[in-house]
Amino acid sequence: MGRFIAKRFISMLVTLLFVVTITFFLMHAAPGGPFSREKALPAPILKVIEERFNLDKPVYQQYLIYLKDVAKGDLGPSFQRVGWTVNEIIEKTFPVSAKVGGVSVLLVLILGIPIGIVSALKQNKWQDQLAMFFATLGVTIPSFVIGTLIVHIFSTNLRILPSNGLSTWKHYIGPVIALAGFSLSFVARLTRSSMLEVMQQDYIRTARAKGLSEFTVLTKHALKNALIPVISYVGPLVAAILTGSFVVERIFAISGMGKYFVESVGNRDYTVIMGVTVFYAIFLVVMVFVVDILYGLIDPRIKLDR
Amino acid sequence: MSFIIKKGGKRMTKKGLALILILTLVFTSLVGCGGQQQEQAKVENEKVLKWNLGSEPKTLDPQLNSAQDGGHVINNVFEGLMRDANGKYEPAIAESYDISEDETTYTFHLRDAKWSDGKPITAYDFEYAWKRALDPNLIPEPSEYAFQLFYIKGAQEAYEGTGSLDDVAINVIDEKTIQVTLTAPTQYFLELTAFYTYMPVRKDMVEKDPQKWATNPETAVSNGPFMLAEYNLGDKVILKKNPNYWNVDKVKLDKIEAYMIVDQSTSLSAYEAGDVEVIDEMPVQEIPRIQKEDPTFKIFPQVGTYYYIFNVTKAPMDDVRVRKALTLAINRKQIVEKVTLAGEIPATGFVPPALYDANGKEFREVAGDYGVDVTKAQVEEAKALLAEAGYPNGEGFPELDLVYNTNEKHKLVGEAIQAMWQDNLGIKINLTNQEWAVFQDTRHSGNFTVARAGWLGDYADPMTMLDLWLSYSGNNDCHWNNPEFDAAIEKAKTITGEERFKLLYDAEKMMIDNQIVMPIYYYTQPVMVKEYVKDWNKTPLGHWFFGYADIEKQ
Numbered sequence: 001m002g003r004f005i006a007k008r009f010i011s012m013l014v015t016l017l018f019v020v021t022i023t024f025f026l027m028h029a030a031p032g033g034p035f036s037r038e039k040a041l042p043a044p045i046l047k048v049i050e051e052r053f054n055l056d057k058p059v060y061q062q063y064l065i066y067l068k069d070v071a072k073g074d075l076g077p078s079f080q081r082v083g084w085t086v087n088e089i090i091e092k093t094f095p096v097s098a099k100v101g102g103v104s105v106l107l108v109l110i111l112g113i114p115i116g117i118v119s120a121l122k123q124n125k126w127q128d129q130l131a132m133f134f135a136t137l138g139v140t141i142p143s144f145v146i147g148t149l150i151v152h153i154f155s156t157n158l159r160i161l162p163s164n165g166l167s168t169w170k171h172y173i174g175p176v177i178a179l180a181g182f183s184l185s186f187v188a189r190l191t192r193s194s195m196l197e198v199m200q201q202d203y204i205r206t207a208r209a210k211g212l213s214e215f216t217v218l219t220k221h222a223l224k225n226a227l228i229p230v231i232s233y234v235g236p237l238v239a240a241i242l243t244g245s246f247v248v249e250r251i252f253a254i255s256g257m258g259k260y261f262v263e264s265v266g267n268r269d270y271t272v273i274m275g276v277t278v279f280y281a282i283f284l285v286v287m288v289f290v291v292d293i294l295y296g297l298i299d300p301r302i303k304l305d306r
Numbered sequence: 307m308s309f310i311i312k313k314g315g316k317r318m319t320k321k322g323l324a325l326i327l328i329l330t331l332v333f334t335s336l337v338g339c340g341g342q343q344q345e346q347a348k349v350e351n352e353k354v355l356k357w358n359l360g361s362e363p364k365t366l367d368p369q370l371n372s373a374q375d376g377g378h379v380i381n382n383v384f385e386g387l388m389r390d391a392n393g394k395y396e397p398a399i400a401e402s403y404d405i406s407e408d409e410t411t412y413t414f415h416l417r418d419a420k421w422s423d424g425k426p427i428t429a430y431d432f433e434y435a436w437k438r439a440l441d442p443n444l445i446p447e448p449s450e451y452a453f454q455l456f457y458i459k460g461a462q463e464a465y466e467g468t469g470s471l472d473d474v475a476i477n478v479i480d481e482k483t484i485q486v487t488l489t490a491p492t493q494y495f496l497e498l499t500a501f502y503t504y505m506p507v508r509k510d511m512v513e514k515d516p517q518k519w520a521t522n523p524e525t526a527v528s529n530g531p532f533m534l535a536e537y538n539l540g541d542k543v544i545l546k547k548n549p550n551y552w553n554v555d556k557v558k559l560d561k562i563e564a565y566m567i568v569d570q571s572t573s574l575s576a577y578e579a580g581d582v583e584v585i586d587e588m589p590v591q592e593i594p595r596i597q598k599e600d601p602t603f604k605i606f607p608q609v610g611t612y613y614y615i616f617n618v619t620k621a622p623m624d625d626v627r628v629r630k631a632l633t634l635a636i637n638r639k640q641i642v643e644k645v646t647l648a649g650e651i652p653a654t655g656f657v658p659p660a661l662y663d664a665n666g667k668e669f670r671e672v673a674g675d676y677g678v679d680v681t682k683a684q685v686e687e688a689k690a691l692l693a694e695a696g697y698p699n700g701e702g703f704p705e706l707d708l709v710y711n712t713n714e715k716h717k718l719v720g721e722a723i724q725a726m727w728q729d730n731l732g733i734k735i736n737l738t739n740q741e742w743a744v745f746q747d748t749r750h751s752g753n754f755t756v757a758r759a760g761w762l763g764d765y766a767d768p769m770t771m772l773d774l775w776l777s778y779s780g781n782n783d784c785h786w787n788n789p790e791f792d793a794a795i796e797k798a799k800t801i802t803g804e805e806r807f808k809l810l811y812d813a814e815k816m817m818i819d820n821q822i823v824m825p826i827y828y829y830t831q832p833v834m835v836k837e838y839v840k841d842w843n844k845t846p847l848g849h850w851f852f853g854y855a856d857i858e859k860q
Binding site for chain 1: 364365367370372446447452465516517518519521539541566568571572573575578581582741742743744746750780
């Protein structure tokens with residue numbers, strides 16, 4: 001176990017280094033810079049700014065400087081939000097995204113998995129068909145359509161939901177539905193198909209033959225195996241949803257970190273581009289790691305180190 | 307070690323571990339879920355204005371700001387020597403001023419006004435702020451709007467590193483008197499002192515936290531009708547009445563909540579639901595409906611022009627006849643009525659309406675329309691010019707790229723013009739959109755033939771539009787070089803009165819005769835403000851001012 005963790009830790013670092021390197025050089029390859037302005041800055045001033053932020057150095061040197069800083073946990077100052085560091089921006093905005101994202105992930109787990117199980121058990125009955133009808137809709141309708149419809153119908157016309165911000169529990173309804181819609185449907189479908197497959201396995205027949213109650217067969221034998229694909233989907237999902245969605249946060253005017261993934265690129269706000277990318281990448285590799293350990297615990301046949 | 311755990315006692319550990327990990331998974335997703343709600347006790351009869359600022363300001367520091375959104379907040383929180391309110395410039399922190407005979411020395415006498423923390427406002431605060439804007443080594447960044455102070459002797463030299471800040475002609479005569487000397491008479495200098503770059507700041511507060519003083523309520527000591535109460539990154543700014551404001555009796559609002567709702571549809575929904583009471587951006591396609599249904603929708607003029615620039619160094623745009631033909635071959639009325647929809651005014655000149663000359667006449671009216679009919683495309687004339695230039699019926703005319711920055715509205719305008727040129731002149735144009743940063747590069751480097759452009763005035767004088775086209779201006783993306791034009795503008799910068807305006811009229815005529823740009827429309831400012839919000843102010847330069855606003859709910 002210890003060796004496994006050490007090995008995984010090293011491979012996580014390598015992954016992160018790749019992410020940082022590729023993002024850094026792609027970003028610098030794009031035309032324009034953080035200080036390209038419509039009203040062009042005078043040359044002497046541009047020089048002062050570039051010197052201050054090391055932008056006058058060759059790109060590889062900037063890269064090395066960045067690596068050194070990021071190793072210390074310093075993500076640098078934002079060029080777009082004057083006076084704010086990237087660390088501060090993430091500290092302020094991540095919790096906001098995580099609140100909405102957390103509720104969404106819970107919804108995905110609490111509703112998605114049971115719906116999938118019920119569908120599988122009632123295969124081709126009306127319950128299954130109804131659930132899968134909505135699940136198909138949920139997978140095909142993009143979040144911005146769901147979000148816009150919610151705002152238009154429930155906020156503007158019916159006026160039963162607030163339109164912007166996150167100040168009461170009611171504010172969460174719209175964004176959570178828009179954010180969870182796809183994953184919820186996907187998890188339901190995934191659980192269903194994987195459940196169906198597992199239920200036909202020999203060991204389920206054996207379990208039943210042993211005279212176990214149907215409940216024990218389901219929870220102890222079937223579900224455990226059926227959940228493996230679901231867990232491998234939910235792991236990265238947690239990282240993705242918790243770091244915010246550009247579209248959903250924009251539609252519901254939520255001050256999360258989702259917008260920085262997109263805005264920073266348009267502004268060539270180099271440090272923010274790097275900062276949110278690194279943050280997300282770390283989150284993602286950690287979640288994948290957690291999933292790997294869960295695999296081994298749920299299904300002893302999956303060996304972690306070989 | 308193998309991960310398969312032996313039977314017996316350890317089984318529990320394994321289960322326990324699984325449980326813990328699953329809990330971690332769930333718990334991570336719960337992080338922060340239980341954020342407590344801040345239900346602030348609402349004070350009875352408190353007057354709170356809910357306003358959508360539209361986007362997150364880059365900064366709230368008066369000297370560092372260079373954008374509209376930050377300018378709106380600063381305009382309500384700080385106050386300069388003069389104040390732009392109700393379309394007039396009135397003395398604000400300055401009680402009175404004297405102008406020397408040669409119109410180059412201004413002496414301002416400050417009134418007994420206080421900062422929001424009760425300390426008196428002195429001439430030193432202005433000196434500090436102005437020199438701060440000119441400091442090329444300012445922390446966190448040098449000011450991008452320092453050029454607004456270049457009228458002051460020694461200012462440009464100090465900013466560009468060839469002079470010293472000590473030599474800038476700003477003199478504090480005593481605590482309440484400040485004197486500046488300009489390089490040349492500047493008719494609109496008083497107006498400039500109402501602009502945010504000229505607003506005073508407190509040295510002790512700035513130095514406490516040079517990075518973030520302006521967004522921290524503890525250090526953001528200000529001198530305007532409101533003061534900063536709360537700043538939530540990406541969410542909202544809350545302002546409250548400044549009890550120490552010198553004109554506090556006129557301030558009726560207790561609080562302003564300024565939201566940063568970026569999405570125009572969401573902003574409109576919030577307005578229609580009553581969650582915000584003031585908005586100034588709405589989706590274009592909704593405007594016809596709003597205009598019909600909602601009487602609170604209003605359109606104001608704005609000092610700004612939407613136009614296309616021609617790269618005059620590149621064939622076929624190096625031929626003025628081609629540029630003229632293209633300019634004549636579009637129907638501007640159709641564009642504003644069918645495409646842009648926000649009541650824009652078809653443009654034939656470059657200086658927008660709402661700017662006045664020395665005789666109080668509107669510049670636009672005097673300068674005229676240069677013989678361009680905005681209600682139709684002048685196809686015959688355009689065709690004749692194009693034929694003269696060697697392209698009869700558009701034959702042999704190269705396929706051109708029209709470059710614009712990615713935006714739905716620019717795309718629609720581009721498509722309309724593409725179709726008009728195709729139908730009227732028989733020439734083919736391709737539309738290319740570029741992301742903003744790339745687009746800047748393209749225009750500055752001259753790597754285009756026709757490109758979209760827009761310019762909003764920084765001060766209420768035609769110069770704010772015309773000096774763009776000086777051959778050495780960093781904004782002359784047409785790459786046009788006309789010594790006669792340069793001479794006229796340079797001369798106009800040193801004199802005042804009627805003579806000066808004669809030069810400005812000549813200058814505009816020169817650039818339009820040469821057709822370096824194709825004016826399309828003058829910008830407008832569509833706004834929606836609930837009818838119970840009274841006495842708010844939006845200046846032609848686009849700044850919101852709520853200092854004298856009131857809420858009168860029945």
